[in-house]
Amino acid sequence: MIRELNVDQQKCIHCRQCLDFCYTNVIGWDETKEQPFAQYPLDCQLCCVCEDACPAHAITVIPDWSRKYYPDYLSAKSAAAIREMAAEKERRAGK
Amino acid sequence: MSAENKRPRKSQCSHVLIIGGGISGLTAALTIKETDPAADVLLVDKACASKGWAGKAARTAGLLSFVSQEKDPEEFARYCAGADIGCGLNDMALLRDFAYNSRRLVEHLADWDVDIERNEDGSMAVGVWPLPWVTAGVDPDMCRKMSSRAKKYGVLFEDHVVISELIVLEGRVRGAVGFHLLDGTYQIYLADVVILACGSQNFDITPSWCSTGVSQKLAYDAGCRFRNVEFCGMGDFGRFGQDGQRYYGQHSGAHTAHDCLYVGEENISQKWRPGFHSSMDPMAAYAWYRETMAGNGPVEVHYQKFRDESGALFHFHPNAMRRMHRVESLAEYPYEHEQYEVFPGFISEMSAIRVGHGMETDIPGLLAIGDTSGAGSARAGAVPAPPAKIHGTGILNALYSGDKGGSTAVLLLHGIKRTGEQPPAELLDRLEESTYHYFDREEGISPRDVICRVQDAMAPCDYSFVKTKERMEEALGIILEAKEMLPRMKAENLHELSKCLDAQAMVLCGEMFYRASLARTESRSFHLREDYPEMDASWKKWLNIRKNGEEMEIFTEEIPNI
Numbered sequence: 085m086i087r088e089l090n091v092d093q094q095k096c097i098h099c100r101q102c103l104d105f106c107y108t109n110v111i112g113w114d115e116t117k118e119q120p121f122a123q124y125p126l127d128c129q130l131c132c133v134c135e136d137a138c139p140a141h142a143i144t145v146i147p148d149w150s151r152k153y154y155p156d157y158l159s160a161k162s163a164a165a166i167r168e169m170a171a172e173k174e175r176r177a178g179k
Numbered sequence: 180m181s182a183e184n185k186r187p188r189k190s191q192c193s194h195v196l197i198i199g200g201g202i203s204g205l206t207a208a209l210t211i212k213e214t215d216p217a218a219d220v221l222l223v224d225k226a227c228a229s230k231g232w233a234g235k236a237a238r239t240a241g242l243l244s245f246v247s248q249e250k251d252p253e254e255f256a257r258y259c260a261g262a263d264i265g266c267g268l269n270d271m272a273l274l275r276d277f278a279y280n281s282r283r284l285v286e287h288l289a290d291w292d293v294d295i296e297r298n299e300d301g302s303m304a305v306g307v308w309p310l311p312w313v314t315a316g317v318d319p320d321m322c323r324k325m326s327s328r329a330k331k332y333g334v335l336f337e338d339h340v341v342i343s344e345l346i347v348l349e350g351r352v353r354g355a356v357g358f359h360l361l362d363g364t365y366q367i368y369l370a371d372v373v374i375l376a377c378g379s380q381n382f383d384i385t386p387s388w389c390s391t392g393v394s395q396k397l398a399y400d401a402g403c404r405f406r407n408v409e410f411c412g413m414g415d416f417g418r419f420g421q422d423g424q425r426y427y428g429q430h431s432g433a434h435t436a437h438d439c440l441y442v443g444e445e446n447i448s449q450k451w452r453p454g455f456h457s458s459m460d461p462m463a464a465y466a467w468y469r470e471t472m473a474g475n476g477p478v479e480v481h482y483q484k485f486r487d488e489s490g491a492l493f494h495f496h497p498n499a500m501r502r503m504h505r506v507e508s509l510a511e512y513p514y515e516h517e518q519y520e521v522f523p524g525f526i527s528e529m530s531a532i533r534v535g536h537g538m539e540t541d542i543p544g545l546l547a548i549g550d551t552s553g554a555g556s557a558r559a560g561a562v563p564a565p566p567a568k569i570h571g572t573g574i575l576n577a578l579y580s581g582d583k584g585g586s587t588a589v590l591l592l593h594g595i596k597r598t599g600e601q602p603p604a605e606l607l608d609r610l611e612e613s614t615y616h617y618f619d620r621e622e623g624i625s626p627r628d629v630i631c632r633v634q635d636a637m638a639p640c641d642y643s644f645v646k647t648k649e650r651m652e653e654a655l656g657i658i659l660e661a662k663e664m665l666p667r668m669k670a671e672n673l674h675e676l677s678k679c680l681d682a683q684a685m686v687l688c689g690e691m692f693y694r695a696s697l698a699r700t701e702s703r704s705f706h707l708r709e710d711y712p713e714m715d716a717s718w719k720k721w722l723n724i725r726k727n728g729e730e731m732e733i734f735t736e737e738i739p740n741i
Contacts, residue, residue, distance in 0.1 A: 085386075104226075104227035104230050104232050104338070105227075105232050106226070106232075107225075107226040107232065107233060107234070107235075107237075107238070108226075108389060109225070109226070109339075109360060109674055109677070123674075124674050126627070127389075127674075129238065129386045129387045129389050130386055130387075130430065130506060130509055130510075131237070131238040131386075131387055131502070131506065132502055132505045132506055132509070133232070133237050133238065133502070135505065136501065136502055136505070137232075145509065147509050147510075149424050149425075149426070149510075150424075152386075153627075153631050153634070154384070154425055154427075154638075155384065155631070155634040155635045155637070155638035155639070156635070156638065156639055157417075157522045157523050157524065157525070157638055157639060157640055158471075158639050158640065158641055159639040159641050159642055159650060159653065159654075161653075162472065162639070162641045165472070166471065166472065166474070166476075169474040170474070173474065
C-alpha cells in the first residue's frame, strides 16, 4: 500500500542492503537505474524499517492508503441496519 | 515436468531445522548451541534472518513484560488464570513455569548483547503496572544482535526461503521443502528435529500484523492437534482520518485507547467494561458495537485522557520511539486533535498448534514455538495469546517457548535413533509438484482474490468479536466460498506463489476459527457470544481440532488437575 519508494539518487550508494530489510518482500532492484524500487507495493506494511536502516538514508516511503483492500468492519446486514436507522432519524428530523 | 526441464534443486541436512528467524526461532537456535555446541542447526526464513531482519519484532513497539523481583509469580499466574483472561482454561503448570522463569529469560538477553532501556544506575527502566508485572522497553532490532550471536555459535542460515510442506515419513517429521523466493530453486531440508517458529495467523488486515498462518497450515497438514482456536480473535481500534480514511494499528493512534471510548461525554468503556484493563478484549469491541447498533454513534477516543492515565506504564526504547513517530507521521496522526472517531480493527493472533510442556506437537520430530503455539500451549488460557491482554508478553512468550523448544530439541537429538533413511524420490517429486503447481495453469484467479474474500469473513466485528450462530454461519459460508476458489488460483511469479500458500493457510484458519466458535456454546474471555452470553461451568474444557481425512474433526477434552 505504498505508491512508491522515493530513492534519492544523490545519496544511494547502491549497496543493495535494502533488499534484505523488508520482511514482506516488497523491495526489488532496478538493474537499469541501479537502485531499489517497490516491486510488490501492495504488501508494504508501512513499518518504515527500510527508511530507518538504509545506511545512506536514501529511501523515503510514499504511502498510498487507498491501495490496500480494507474489508468492512461490520457485516452487510448490520451496516444496512445502521444506515436505515440514520435515514429514519433524518426523516423524523425533516418532519 | 520432464527430467531435462527440472528446476534447480538444493538439498541440505542438519540435526535441527528451524523454520522462522524471529525472536522465538533465534532463541531456540541460541539455546541449542549453548546446550550442545556440536548440534548442527539450520535456520530458514522467508525474509533475511541471517542479518536479523526477520520476524515481527523490528516492526513493534519493543515492549517486554515480565515478573520482576518485586512482583509475585504466583499472583501473576492467578491473574492470568482469572476471569479477565484465562478463565480456567490455562495449563497451570506451564503458566507458573512461565511466571517463575520470565525474569531469568529477560536478564539473559544481556548475554546476547540485546539492549534494554536502563536507568542511570544500570537497573532496567520499567513501567510498573498496578498489576503483577512490569514492562521494559527493548530494542526492536534485537534480532540483529541475536542472529549475530547465533552465527558466532555456528548456526547456519538460509534467507529468502518459503517453506511449503513438511516431510513426514512413517508418522515422523523428517524435514521440509520449499522454494527460494528470489530464484525459484526447489529447497529440500532433511533434519532429525524440525521447529516451527514462523508466526501466527493475522489474516493481513491490520498493517504490521501481517503473519499469514503458514505455520498453522504446515502443522494441520502433518496431523497436529489444535487447541483454543475459538479464542483467537483479537483486535484493536482503528481511527477515521479527517477525510474518512481508515487508519489501523500503529498508524491509528487508537490501538491502546480501549479504556477511553466515548459517546459524547459518556465513557462507554467504563459503562460496558468497568475498571482498569491492561489491554483490549472483546468487551471493548462490544461496547463500540452496542452503542453503534443502538444508533448512538459516533464512538470517539479521548486520547489525551488515555495518555494522562496510562503514559507512565510504558518506557519505549529510542529505536522504537523513532520508528513509531515516523509511522504516525505517515498517517497524519492528529496530535492536535484530542478526539477522533474509531472503529474495531481485527488482528486475530491465531497461534493454536497444540504443544506440551516442551513445545512438542503430537507429531514426533516436530516442535512449535513463539507465535505458532501461544494459544495452543494453553499457557494463557481462553485468549489469543500472545500477547492477548498483557502488552509485552508476546516477546516474553517468544523467549520462553524458544528456550523450552531449544532444550527439548537437544533432548530429542540425544534420544532418537538415527536411521539415515532418505525420503523416497517419489515423495520429494510429489511435494515439488504440490509446491509449484500454481504456475502450471493457463488461466486462473489471483491468490489476492481469495485472501480478500477470507478477510471479508474475518474483519467484521459482529462476525469475529461479537458472535452469534446465525452470523458465524454466514461468515463460515464466505470462508467456504473462498475455499472453493483455491483450486483456481494461478501464480504469475514467485511472490504470488508464496501468496497462494498464504491464501490456503488463511482459508484453513478461518474455517477452524468459525467451526470451533460454533461448537463452544457459551461466552468465555475472548469468545463472546450474544446468543450464549454467560460462562457455562460445563464448558470448562478444551476444544481440540485436527485433520481427519478431508474432514475437520472437533472434540472436547477435560482439563487435567495438575
